[in-house]
Amino acid sequence: xxxxxxxxxxxxxxxxxxxxxxxxxxxxxxxxxxxxxxxxxxxxxxxxxxxxxxxxxxxxxxxxxxxxxxxxxxxxxxxxxxxxxxxxxxxxxxxxxxxxxxxxxxxxxxxxxxxxxxxxxxxxxxxxxxxxxxx
Numbered sequence: 001x002x003x004x005x006x007x008x009x010x011x012x013x014x015x016x017x018x019x020x021x022x023x024x025x026x027x028x029x030x031x032x033x034x035x036x037x038x039x040x041x042x043x044x045x046x047x048x049x050x051x052x053x054x055x056x057x058x059x060x061x062x063x064x065x066x067x068x069x070x071x072x073x074x075x076x077x078x079x080x081x082x083x084x085x086x087x088x089x090x091x092x093x094x095x096x097x098x099x100x101x102x103x104x105x106x107x108x109x110x111x112x113x114x115x116x117x118x119x120x121x122x123x124x125x126x127x128x129x130x131x132x133x134x135x
Contacts, residue, residue, distance in 0.1 A: 006125040010052035011036045012043040012069065013087060014061040021114045022056070022087070030118025040064030044072055047079060054125065056108070059088035059099055067102055074103060083128055085121065087112075 009032050013019040016038065023036040035050045037043050041063050043055075055073070059066035066086050073079045086099045089110040099107045106124045108117070 006053050008033045008050065008052045010043065010046060010050050010055045012040060013058040014038050022117060025114040025117045029115060040069035043069055047073060047076065054083045056085045056087050059086045059090055070102055070104060085124060
């Protein structure tokens, strides 16, 4: 990634409170431009027009689960390598392992402190930058 700065995040979570708190934290504390939606279907509709630098996907949503959303995104031109982070309330190790073995770059577990979410996302972004030989 090198010099690319994280600016645009697409966020999907079917829990309205989590979605709103996460959006506000990412925008207000993190300074990111955020598009937020409550379903995997809507996420895929917003993806092309919003063109995010990074996506955050709830692992469990009623219309499509996070793995299905991520797989559909990976099949879309231009989004094969867009960094994805799962947001999940899953606590079983096998569930977390499945999420980590996907093409997502990290997993953030619920509950989380919304005030530190932007810092966590920035840390994930910087780790990706370092892996890609950035500064």
